Amino acid sequence: MMAETMAGMDRLLTAREASFVAGVSYDKVVKALENRTVPNRAGRARQRALDLDGVLSLTLSDRLQGYPALMRRRVSRRVLEHLRGDGPDANAPDIIDSDGLVVTTFRTGELFRGVQERLSILVKLTASVERNPDVQGGAPVFRGTRIMVHHIADLLRSGTNRREIQEDFPDLDEEMLELALLFDRLHPVKGRPVRKAGQSEISLPD
Structure with a gap:
């Protein structure tokens, strides 16, 4: 290759x-x-x-x-x-x-x-998310937590203030919020409308 x-x-x-x-x-x-x-x-x-x-x-x-x-x-x-x-x-x-x-x-x-x-962002995303049948029924969560990634993406897309999300989930930093949006786009929940790949919401890190 x-x-x-x-x-x-x-x-x-x-x-x-x-x-x-x-x-x-x-x-x-x-x-x-x-x-x-x-x-x-x-x-x-x-x-x-x-x-x-x-x-x-x-x-x-x-x-x-x-x-x-x-x-x-x-x-x-x-x-x-x-x-x-x-x-x-x-x-x-x-x-x-x-x-x-x-x-x-x-x-x-x-x-x-x-x-x-x-x-590199995709590699970081892969390392940050896990599925465990004993945690939240196997739904994707941030590694080492019970925070469901799709739920965080839903909150962000519904307009919930980022500071409010971080107050409710203090384990999340700004980068993890961005990764939640990316994960939700690359791994959409079945039955939901899928965002087009050109509709980027991800801020590339410096």
């Missing part, structure tokens, strides 16, 4: 997780899987899962939208060559390409940094 050096994530991603890490809509992920432009690694019928190579491919394809076709292929080839040689390096040099009178600069390192930042 070209992306195996991206630290912290040692499992496949669901389609919703991939949409977040790639920075593209959930619908684009589903369409790419259906069209087989990225491989479905799930291994089971009616399931969807992507590896990090697939995520990077989605990000690259999205960033190259609007480029002339020949330029898009040339830039894509050079980015993939860099991935194979050096991995997803956040300090990768820019790619400069020209198509006649048009000169463009593709910021490869910026693409990799964005994916790595969002992946």
